[in-house]
Amino acid sequence: MKDPNRREFIKQSSLIVTSLALPFNFLTFLESDKKIKKFDVIIIGGSYSGLASAMALGRALRKVLIIDNGKPCNRQTPHSHNFLGQDGRTPEQITTIAKKQVSNYDTVYFFKGIAIDGKKSENKFEIKTASGDAFYADKLIFATGIKDIMPKIKNFSKCWGISILHCPYCHGYEVRDTNTGILGNGEYGFKFSKLISNWTKNITLFTNGKSLLTNEQSEILKKHKIHIIEKEIEKFEHINGYIQNIIFKDNSNTEITAIYTKTPFEQNCSIPEKLGCELTDEGYLKVDDLQKTNMPNIYACGDNTTRMRTIANAVSMGTTAGMMLNKEFVFERF
Structure with a gap:
């Protein structure tokens, strides 16, 4: 059964992002649209790990918002390899296919932008974006990656x-x-x-x-x-x-x-630390085997949690985060 809120949103929204040349309607929120603000889960970061989380959650019927600025860390890489079924494709090709497939799930929404702040109030999280929008969710997944710090060598x-x-x-x-x-x-x-x-x-x-x-x-x-x-x-x-x-x-x-x-790095997003999430000695977000951080209702997955920096690993971690987060929902509400 299709989500009636999604149908209403699609009816009212006329903005389709075409700059990515995606073969589907990549929906984003209009500034004037204030109807959809509350989600089960907000995923910050919409590259491989975030999209994998969204797919698992979409298949579990959760209402999900993906906030992403469309600038993955591997955007300069000509081809991606060692990812079964996608070997040799460009990062953009892999991401385009992934977004198209994730968009098939009616409860998954996209917002093109940057999350700049977050806080916990009562039983929900509030995430603010650079555009001034604010969204709310019961649980969060950070799939925000890391930022490489380049040495001062020209080119x-x-x-x-x-x-x-x-x-x-x-x-x-x-x-x-x-x-x-x-x-x-x-x-x-x-x-x-x-x-x-x-x-x-x-x-x-x-x-x-x-x-x-x-x-x-x-x-x-x-x-x-x-x-x-x-x-x-x-x-x-x-x-x-x-x-x-x-x-x-x-x-x-x-x-x-x-x-x-090997370049030094820093976390791409400071919101997890602001919410109390711990880092490892190496500077990665600390998670357990289920991708849970030390803070209740906050998960993390992908390059921001591990030195194993491959697409296959990011997808695996994202899928795990989505599945385990949904299981947590089910057991809490049963």
Whole structure:
């Protein structure tokens, strides 16, 4: 049975977002529409994990609002890999299919915007957006991801996700047997150099300054013909995000095809912490095996909760969050 509130909303709303070129009516709330404000669940973040949560909840007949600004962290990545059934598709293609499928569930709504504040009052949560709208829900799911903090190296951000990579399981096959660099130092540089040797034997470790490797680590890398360059990096020369050369501060250069590195990060959204959600020592939202945070009625899933940063894992966590949250609803109201 279709939700009568949704039918009324569709009847009154004439705004369809076309900028994403989606093959379905991606509905958003008109400023003048004040009818639909209360939901069972508000999901903040509408990428893979948030959409997976929404699908599980939509299939469980829950009224759900997804708040998302349409700017996923992997939007520069040319193709996504290691996600069964979608290998080789662009992030936009995967997301478009997902949104189309989630939109088939009549109790799932979309709002294009940014959640900027939240508070708990009585038995419900209030979420405010940058546009000035406020929405209410019994429970929340944060699928807000993380924000990579780019090093101060010219053109790094333009190559991020294209030829400067974070995960060999996502991208290693495509740059196998190429001239590959590791941008890192100390324990990370040592371990990641070893890992990447699975995909290529032509590896250089760029420490971007004095090496912090132990003598033993340096000798092991040299034994495996992994070069170590300690020069500081000035910039990356690239063509449309694909690295051609590394330019050092002494004006020397070296050719390179791909670089792996680990960037520091911060949470994309500060609302969970404001609501009392705890972080791990690494800076991720702390969740249990059911994706529950330490705060009642608040769940979290996706990149904001784990270093395992893959689409497949984000979808799995999102599905778990949606299912477990619905189970909580059922048991509370039975």
